[in-house]
Structures are given as C-alpha cells and as structure tokens.
Amino acid sequence: MMMRSYFLSILALCVAVLLPAMAQTPEDYPLAKSYAQYKAIQASLAADDYMTAREAIPPFIAALKSELGEREAPKLYRAAEKFLTADSLQKAREEFADISGRFSNQTDAYPNHGGYFTCVCTSVPGNVQFVQREKDITRCPYGGRANPTCGRVLSQSPKK
Numbered sequence: 001m002m003m004r005s006y007f008l009s010i011l012a013l014c015v016a017v018l019l020p021a022m023a024q025t026p027e028d029y030p031l032a033k034s035y036a037q038y039k040a041i042q043a044s045l046a047a048d049d050y051m052t053a054r055e056a057i058p059p060f061i062a063a064l065k066s067e068l069g070e071r072e073a074p075k076l077y078r079a080a081e082k083f084l085t086a087d088s089l090q091k092a093r094e095e096f097a098d099i100s101g102r103f104s105n106q107t108d109a110y111p112n113h114g115g116y117f118t119c120v121c122t123s124v125p126g127n128v129q130f131v132q133r134e135k136d137i138t139r140c141p142y143g144g145r146a147n148p149t150c151g152r153v154l155s156q157s158p159k160k
C-alpha cells in the first residue's frame with residue numbers, strides 16, 4: 001500500500017511536470033497557432049475533404065489575427081475568407097494556393113523561415129505552393145488522395 005501511494009505520487013509529479021511542457025510545445029515556433037489550423041486545412045484538402053477544410057478557416061483567421069495583428073496581413077485574411085466561398089474542391093485548392101503564398105510570405109519573414117518549409121506541388125500546373133514543418137511530403141493539398149506525396153521542398157531551413 002505504501003509502495004503504491006509512493007508510485008502514484010511520483011506519477012502525479014511526472015504528469016504535473018510533463019503536461020504543461022507538452023502543452024507548450026506548439027508555442028515554441030513562430031505562428032504556431034495559425035499553423036495548427038493551416039495544417040488542418042492542408043490535411044483535409046489532401047484527403048479531398050473540402051467541408052472539413054472549411055471548418056478550420058474561422059479559427060485559422062482568428063489565430064492569424066492574434067499572432068500577426070488585426071491589420072497586419074489583410075490580403076491573407078481575405079484569401080482565407082474567400083476559401084469559404086469556393087463551390088468546388090478544385091476552386092478550394094486554387095484559393096488554398098493563394099492562402100499558402102501569402103502564408104509563406106509571413107513565415108519567410110522569420111530567421112531561418114521560422115523552421116517552415118515552402119513546398120511546390122509537382123503534379124498540378126502553376127507551381128502551386130504550400131507550407132509545412134516536415135521535410136517529407138505526405139499530404140500534398142493539391143495532389144489529394146490520388147497523389148498525397150507529390151511535391152518538393154523549395155526553400156528550407158535547418159530544424160533547431
């Protein structure tokens with residue numbers, strides 16, 4: 001019994017120490033909150049799922065405004081709002097390309113691109129781009145389910 005309560009208090013201590021540390025991890029890089037939503041949109045488009053992609057747009061805009069400032073990137077905010085009006089997956093991907101170009105302008109402003117990679121799709125014409133923190137491409141938002149790994153890294157920065 002003594003052993004068990006000792007074990008439990010050690011466990012409680014670990015949880016108390018580790019949980020806040022885990023919760024802080026997403027905050028450790030620039031635009032972390034915005035990127036979490038951007039990534040959700042990207043992943044949904046990679047799954048050919050426009051409706052789920054749409055759901056991340058309002059929190060994406062809110063996160064951008066909180067991290068960049070209400071007036072900092074009006075064209076990016078407008079591009080994100082326009083995504084909501086797309087009437088097809090194809091159109092949504094065109095709007096996402098606009099969002100991505102503007103989002104990468106923001107990440108590029110940080111030293112080492114803030115740890116982001118700007119990637120270009122290699123299966124769709126027009127050099128459409130997207131941004132991600134992983135070097136490997138597993139969810140191309142333009143290739144979709146038919147081609148989730150198409151694309152290559154255009155600009156990169158060393159991971160810290």
Ligand SMILES: [Zn+2]
Pocket residue numbers: 120121122123124140141142143147149150151
């Ligand atoms: Zn692609």
